[in-house]
Structure formats: structure tokens, C-alpha cells
């Protein structure tokens with residue numbers, strides 16, 4: 194999401210509203226956060242020399258390590274360097290409230306399980322280089338560390354520390370990195386060069402701000418399962434990865450580990466988020482800050498602009514359930530500013546009508562928020578899910594009324610509605626981009642509730658009344674699950690035939706995660722595990738290959754341990770304020 198015209202709103206306000214060390218985050222239904230003071234100087238940690246991995250992460254080393262360092266058996270014997278490590282951050286979708294949010298109404302955005310993964314490996318000190326390997330956009334570049342503009346970034350008045358709040362890019366620092374950016378992909382066509390340069394700007398501005406000329410030579414290899422430019426927050430996700438990796442390298446973060454109090458988790462997330470916003474500014478100019486906030490913190494947030502110059506209201510929704518989500522990309526390019534302008538024109542031509550539609554969208558969001566934060570909210574109850582689903586359907590209808598849908602989005606909705614598999618809406622700016630479907634627990638019962646005729650034979654179905662004995666109930670669940678998989682498989686073929694991309698994802702999962710060292714275990718392995726080196730990571734094929742090699746498993750997958758048990762990877766650690774909150778309760 195980007196800030197638009199008169200609704201411009203710096204991150205200053207947004208970041209101040211994150212619960213740095215307030216008791217708000219302990220509340221089961223978080224109150225709107227008000228401005229809290231920036232970090233106190235007593236919280237500042239002196240920068241240590243950058244020559245080893247963060248000690249804090251040592252607490253995440255497997256228990257069978259005797260030295261506190263990575264177990265020797267997990268390291269490549271040939272490598273005298275530190276083992277590689279990885280970070281990962283999710284993309285986002287707007288679940289309710291897009292467009293209305295531009296006009297001051299609330300919106301809800303949530304993390305999705307499509308993620309970016311950044312692998313950091315160390316070279317021997319003789320190299321004196323830093324390399325970006327970003328194959329998704331066919332970008333690869335190496336800079337000589339000694340040629341980077343360290344003097345400009347450490348000049349008096351220019352030097353920023355990891356705890357600083359940076360709300361705008363410094364034109365002098367941008368000018369200082371410009372020659373290094375111009376070196377990147379000089380022969381690429383202009384349109385590709387532009388993309389390469391904005392990613393390089395994001396990387397280099399953060400690198401020069403957070404690292405130093407003593408930084409050990411490194412290779413940063415990034416791969417993402419988030420489609421680019423589809424309104425899914427791909428840029429925020431990579432900015433969070435870069436920010437987190439650099440902050441870990443300079444030991445400016447503690448954890449993540451299981452017993453961190455929620456306030457400490459929030460502090461680490463905020464620190465990463467602040468710098469991720471700087472990276473977002475390099476790519477977008479004027480981002481709203483919501484995408485990086487969700488990518489850093491995970492789960493979901495309620496977000497509302499409060500008018501020019503005022504801090505936006507951002508309320509984490511830790512009770513947002515991890516729901517299965519179908520995401521379909523129209524692959525129709527669209528422009529957020531064009532779609533936002535369409536609504537502005539409609540408002541000019543039909544002020545009262547448009548205002549009513551925008552108000553109704555605001556009511557949709559508020560109704561969802563009220564339900565999600567109510568003490569009685571039970572994410573496993575079909576009624577709660579139906580409530581959330583009905584709101585999805587209503588929200589889409591209102592977006593159609595605003596004129597921001599697209600024939601391809603309507604076609605996707607038609608195909609999905611016909612199966613009765615869930616509730617569908619466009620997400621983000623519309624005019625192309627993606628549609629999301631919250632999947633019903635069982636297509637049979639809910640499709641009946643909606644009066645939709647599912648695209649399958651009734652002989653496959655088991656009715657609710659069958660579920661009187663536990664055995665019958667288990668059989669209903671299993672037949673419902675099989676049916677759902679069959680519907681999803683058929684749908685995949687139909688969507689594919691019409692040129693759409695389908696992703697089965699999860700809503701409201703973890704934010705930024707750390708895998709140190711980059712060694713992965715399968716849940717059914719007793720011990721051992723392989724080091725994920727750069728080449729192995731680069732060789733993983735597509736989304737499936739990346740997820741199989743280094744994927745962050747959703748809580749659903751972890752809980753169910755699936756039949757794909759071997760594919761559920763262990764080792765990733767997260768800052769999860771909601772878990773520690775629950776333990777404290």
C-alpha cells in the first residue's frame with residue numbers, strides 16, 4: 194500500500210503507535226495504540242565490532258551443541274568461515290477495507306504464508322566484497338567493500354544508529370550511493386534496470402547505514418515465493434529480510450527465543466520494521482508503512498489514517514486465526530494510483546453515494562474487528578467463520594460498486610463461487626492483481642448456507658446430521674477434506690487454463706523469522722541435518738522447491754504435521770508476542 198495525495202502520512206506516526214513497551218500488547222483485545230515515546234537512550238546498545246554472528250542467536254543453537262556455537266558436525270568441514278544463516282518475512286493481503294482506507298476508514302491487513310527468504314553466507318576476509326544475488330529479478334552484483342561511500346554515511350549529522358527512527362531518505366546519502374547503483378546492470382533494458390536499481394538502492398542504503406567498512410565480506414542471496422507487483426507486499430517483505438539480516442549481523446537484536454517477554458519481542462520487531470520502512474522508501478518513495486509493519490510483525494493489523502500530519506492508528510490483531518487462504522493472481526498488471534484516482538472521481542461525481550459505499554466498507558472492517566477481538570471469539574466455530582466470510586463477500590460487492598474490480602477478477606470469483614469452496618473478494622487496489630478466498634471448513638455445509646450449488650456430485654457429500662457418532666464425525670471430516678482437495682485440484686486446472694496463478698496459502702502467520710545456522714531438520718529425523726549452502730538454495734526449483742528446502746511451516750501444518758511430515762521443517766525461530774502473551778495469561 195502506498196500513501197496517496199492528501200492522505201500522505203509519514204511512518205513517524207505509524208512507528209510511534211507500535212507497542213514498544215506499553216502494556217497494550219498484553220491485552221487480549223488490544224486497545225488502539227497511542228503515540229509512545231521513541232526508545233530511551235538507556236535501551237541503546239553500543240555497536241560491537243562486526244566480525245562474528247550475533248551472540249544472542251546462540252541461544253537458538255540446538256541443545257546438543259556443547260560449545261554454544263553451531264555443532265561442528267553440521268558445518269561443512271571445508272569451510273573455515275561462520276556458517277550461513279537465513280531470515281524470512283511474509284507478504285500481506287488486505288482482508289477488508291482497501292480504498293476506504295484512503296478515505297479515513299479502517300482496514301485490516303494480514304500476513305500470508307508466501308514469503309521471501311534471504312540467505313547470508315560469509316566469505317574469507319581476503320575477499321573484501323559484498324554481493325547481492327537476487328535471481329527472481331535476475332539481478333546479481335558485487336561491490337568492492339572499500340569503494341562504498343562509508344565516509345558519507347558516517348559524517349557528523351549523517352550517521353544513523355540502528356535504534357534511530359528514520360522517516361525520510363537523506364538526499365545527500367542517496368547521491369553518495371548513486372555511482373554504486375549506476376554500476377548495476379548497465380546493459381539491461383531500461384525497464385529492467387529500473388527494477389534492479391530500486392532493489393539495489395534498498396539494499397545499499399540499508400547496508401551503508403547499518404554496516405561499516407569493517408563488515409565481513411558476505412553474499413546475500415534472496416529468493417521469494419511472493420509474486421512481484423501484485424499488491425502482495427513483495428518489496429516490504431524483502432526490505433524486512435534485508436533489515437533483519439543486517440541488524441542481526443551487527444548484534445542489534447536479541448533472540449528470537451521462546452521465552453522472550455512480549456514487550457521485548459515487540460521491540461525487536463519494531464527495530465526491524467523501522468529500517469524496513471527505510472528500504473520501502475527506496476523502492477516506493479512514499480509507502481504507507483503498513484506492508485512492512487505486517488511483514489515484520491506477522492499476524493494481522495487494523496490500520497486507519499487519522500488525517501494529514503497525525504499518526505496512523507495501527508492495532509495488532511493477535512487473535513486473527515491462521516486460516517487457509519486461496520490466492521489467485523489475475524496476472525493483469527494494474528496501477529494502485531489509477532484505481533485510487535477512479536474512486537476519487539466517483540466521489541466527485543456522486544459524493545453522497547460514494548461516501549455511503551466507503552462508510553459501508555468501514556462498517557465491514559469494524560464488524561470483522563469486533564468479532565475478532567471479542568472475548569467469545571472462537572476461530573474454530575463455523576458461525577464465526579461464516580461471519581468473516583459473509584463480510585468478505587459484502588466487501589467485494591462494495592468494491593465492485595466503486596468500480597475497481599476487473600473482468601478477470603469477476604471471472605475468478607465466478608469460477609470459485611461455482612465450487613462453493615469459500616468466500617472471495619479482490620484484494621488491494623483491484624483493476625487486476627489478486628483475489629483472495631477464505632476457504633470454508635467443509636464445502637458442503639457452507640455452500641448450502643450460501644445457496645451456492647457446489648461443483649461436485651452430492652453422492653460425495655456427507656451431511657452434518659451424519660456426524661452423530663465420533664466414528665461418523667471422523668468419516669465426515671475425512672470425506673469433507675477429500676472433497677475439498679478434489680475441488681481445489683479441479684479449480685487449479687480451470688484457473689490455469691484461463692491463465693491465472695493459484696496459490697494455497699495461510700492467512701495471519703508469523704512475521705520475520707530467523708534460521709541460524711542455516712541447517713534444517715525434518716520433523717521425523719532424530720538428529721543431523723544438512724547445511725543449506727548458497728548453491729543448494731539457488732538450485733531449489735520454484736515455490737515448491739524453496740518451500741521444501743527452507744519453507745517456514747504454518748502453525749496449521751506444524752499442528753497437523755500432515756502426511757507431508759517430511760516436508761515440515763524445524764529450526765526457524767520467530768518473535769511471537771502473542772504466544773508469550775498467552776503464556777502469561
Ligand SMILES: Nc1ncnc2c1ncn2[C@@H]1O[C@H](COP(=O)(O)OP(=O)(O)O)[C@@H](O)[C@H]1O
Pocket residue numbers: 309327329330388389391392415416417420421422423424425426427428429431476477
Ligand atoms: N524477489 C525479489 N527480488 C528482488 N527485488 C524484489 C523482489 N520482490 C520485490 N522486489 C522489489 O520490489 C519491487 C516490487 O514492488 P511493488 O511493485 O510495490 O510490488 P509489491 O506490491 O509486490 O510490493 C520490485 O520492482 C523490486 O524492486
Ligand SMILES: C[C@@](O)(CCOP(=O)(O)O)CC(=O)O
Pocket residue numbers: 194195196197287290291292293294295423424425426481529532533620621622623626
Ligand atoms: C487501494 C489501497 O487502499 C490499497 C492498495 O494496495 P496495494 O497497492 O494493492 O497493496 C491504496 C492504499 O491504501 O494506499
